[in-house]
Amino acid sequence: MSHSSADLRRQINSATDLQAVVRTMKALAASSINQYEQAVQALADYAHSVELGLSVCLRNVASEHPLGLETLSGTTTPAGVVVFGSDQGLVGQFNDVVANHALQALADQSPRPLVWAVGERVHANLADAGLPPAGDFGVPGSVQAITLLVGQILAESEARISRGEISGLRLFYNQPTPATTYSPTSQHLLPLDAHWYQQLTQRHWPSDNLPEVLGADTSTLQALIREYLFVSLFRACAESLASENASRLSAMQRADTNIGERLEILSMSFHRERQDGIDEELFDVIAGFEALPKR
Template structure:
């Protein structure tokens, strides 16, 4: 009986320590979700400014009679894709869902795409794909680390597609949703086709004073296109990280609940066996006293 009680005490202590770790991870995940969601909201105004500038450049180029062929990123049969995943565990089907979404979409494209994976786990899933290559980037662990990562991705993309400047660029990531933890999202960033240009050119300027493009319209548009890519990749990375932490938070909440139930069972068993042990000791004392009296 004493061995059983000692074992229960060790199990209760271990479960309590584990619950402390789980709750710490819950707090960290919740804090991370907040910082990544705040970064996405903070990016909105800058993204809007870039799109307004692109709309002005497109209208100016059209007014000057510039043909679509002269505009940047007019298209190519070559395709490339960036897939945002995670380096860490405790995220359920996070990497599987986004990898399957990417592979299913890219399977319909001609030729072998160039793939870049952000995260070791999603990289391993994409390695089996029929791709030209599968590069890998490390997942950032803070908001400040997102911008350097985006810069590395853009440099790598330009280096690999220099011979095909109109390479199609696809983006895959998980995005937080209100009804569930997250959902897979796919987007074609490049080329900037006629439909994309028409949508941006129809964005109304927010003031009554019409803007002017100083200098070369095409050069300005190329610069703004680079900013558009930066904003799109930054947002995708931040949303992916928020989704990852939401998935981890959900896993930790389930673990916390399971540990609570386990501790309740262990404590109940411990108190029952402890009471039984006390009753046995009292019975032995009474029996001994009665034996001495006889």
């Protein structure tokens, strides 16, 4: 066979190896999506229980803003913002979408918000767009690691709020959607405003027997609010991770299709080149035979 056939064989082997890697990444992404979606579903029941407890506690509090966390209109203190992205690539437009959504929502905010990025990739996107984050957090590699990240975010934000460096906390992340794989969204987490208070106090209790709050109303309310913040951050992170792996799965599916098509073209070229080589050798044999003197 000619040098071209050997080169085609090397390309086929390389494409085959790459396809095996892509299919492995597809399987890992599909498995990861499942665990994060299950975490979100399991968290929904707990979040519902926390909100029911808050609704009971808030009904017993006469003040419109029981913890003094009223909305700070016209404040000169910047808002705190957390943008969830990815540490790894091969996720398509995942980081671009959430970064652009955050940039558009924060474009008119004054003073400039204090931003934290979850993930090196989205950190680079925000910095390139002129909104460099004040810090970043690593993306959890499993459901169990989300708790550690949530604790870090809560500790950092509470410390900044207590020092008067930020006036609240807002989250930006991608959430899974059936139609488009994922879509960007945001959640106003702190301060707890009148709209949040009104929604919870109007929530219907699922039975005719209304519960009673044991102990001091304020301490119970504070404990439930801490759980509410934890659940909200955990859900945002889990949905972001599910969206990231859905985006990676979609990208790997496209890559697998493209590699398969490329392999078909290379295989056809290889077989055609090999057949041309065989035909050429046969023609040489026939021509040599015909050139022999006839007896």
